[in-house]
Amino acid sequence: MSAPYHEGELRAQALAGEISHGNGIRPFMPDQHRDFFAALPFVLVGTVEADGRPRARVAAGAPGFIDSPDARSLRIAVQDSGLRAGQALGLLGIDFGTRRRNRLNGVVRSAGGGGVLIDVRESFGNCPQHIVPRDVRAVAPVEAMVREFDRLDDEPEARALIACAGTFFIATSGGRYGVDISHRGGLAGFVRIEGDSLAVPDYGGNRYFNTLGNVLLDARAALLFIDDASGAVLELEGRVEIVWDEGAAVPGQAGGRHWHFKIERGRITHGALALRWTRRQ
Helix, strand or coil: CCCCHHHHHHHHHHEEEEECCCCCCCCCCCCCHHHHHHCEEEEEEEEECCCCCEEEEEEEECCCCCECCCCCCEECCCCCCCCCCCCCCEEEEECCCCCCCEEEEEEEEECCCCCEEEEEEEEEEEEECCCCCEEEEEECCCEEECCCCCCCCCEEEEEEECCCEEEEEEEECCHCCCCEEEEECCCCCEEEEEEEEEEEEEEEECCCCCHHHHHHHHEEECCCCCCCCCCCCEEEEEEEEEEEECCECCCCCCCEEEEEEEEEEEEECCCCHHHHHHHCC
């Protein structure tokens, strides 16, 4: 059995001792997925840049800024997406209030004129595991300010954001197999900082192994953290090394499968999002 998985995903499943038949992965968007994306105020986007590195970014707007003209198309109304026609991308829609998330992989059909039109290649849902419930509200936008850096040790603000994070997103590429962006969540502080590297437990999930399967083909990855309180966005680029300890990691416990992310460069954008999240008690 190979479809709908590529060679890296099959190898990752074998190394983890897991099997998935890929139920629910479709070459079109069911109506419930189309309606779900249209109701979101933000969406996560994974791409591969001109230098071959994955990038994770977030696009936001009033609900309705995403729409689906038909079951094989998705449109995002953004002024400056940085995307280009023919570019592969992965999308992740997530509603922290309902703990629902849906994924989409596709190719940009056209970009410009205030919007991006995407040809859908895969559409599928993910379970609500490890999603920390939050309520979202819109605020007045402010001018964005960007600062780039090479060393995490020199960025106390970025370190503090990571240290208290209960959520982040990771973009990876399987080369000719396309791009993926996935959610990772856990207890606040589940990502451990080790100098200019991060140690991340790999909790059990849907058994698709999209992320780790891509990493086996190309170790380069991009992480994205969002500051719930300020709307700042932290982007990190680097490489992943997987430690295949027996079994998936367990939340709140040491041991199990995990991975290390060696940071090569980063970017923090203040005022990136006119959204704020409040964690539920």
